[in-house]
Amino acid sequence: MKALGVKLTGLKELESELNRMFSPERVEQIIDKGLVAGGQRMLHLIKQEQAKYRETGSTVSEATLSDPMTIGGQRAVKIHWRGPKNRYSIIHLQEQGFYNRDGTFNSPDSKGALQRVVIEGRKVYLETVRNEFQRAFR
Numbered sequence: 001m002k003a004l005g006v007k008l009t010g011l012k013e014l015e016s017e018l019n020r021m022f023s024p025e026r027v028e029q030i031i032d033k034g035l036v037a038g039g040q041r042m043l044h045l046i047k048q049e050q051a052k053y054r055e056t057g058s059t060v061s062e063a064t065l066s067d068p069m070t071i072g073g074q075r076a077v078k079i080h081w082r083g084p085k086n087r088y089s090i091i092h093l094q095e096q097g098f099y100n101r102d103g104t105f106n107s108p109d110s111k112g113a114l115q116r117v118v119i120e121g122r123k124v125y126l127e128t129v130r131n132e133f134q135r136a137f138r
Helices: 011-021 024-051 088-096 113-137
Strands: 063-065 069-071 074-076 079-081
Touching: 011 024, 024 063, 024 074, 024 079, 024 113, 079 088, 088 113
Parallel strands: none
Antiparallel strands: 063 079, 069 074
């Protein structure tokens, strides 16, 4: 990324340049804005994928994005499922498959769908975050 005559090639360089140019509060605001924008794009991709396997639509409608938070010293956002139908409790079964009571393994059509979206959406997520950072430098 090149901004204000500065060439940044890595995350450490980006962080140090942001800290040099802005106050810590402003740096956190810039990072949070990028995280939320990237998270919204990723949430959209997840909802698109989940809509393919929809029966009631609860899995799609209950998917939400958390507010930015600090986890292990890093700013992050989480995609989670919240709502009246408690879809969060079955997402892992849908994603991994499960054993029925009779001992047979059930592998739903949607098995691994979220993991595929996360892998395929990394580039979109990173581009979105990068674009938000570039807007902050303008």
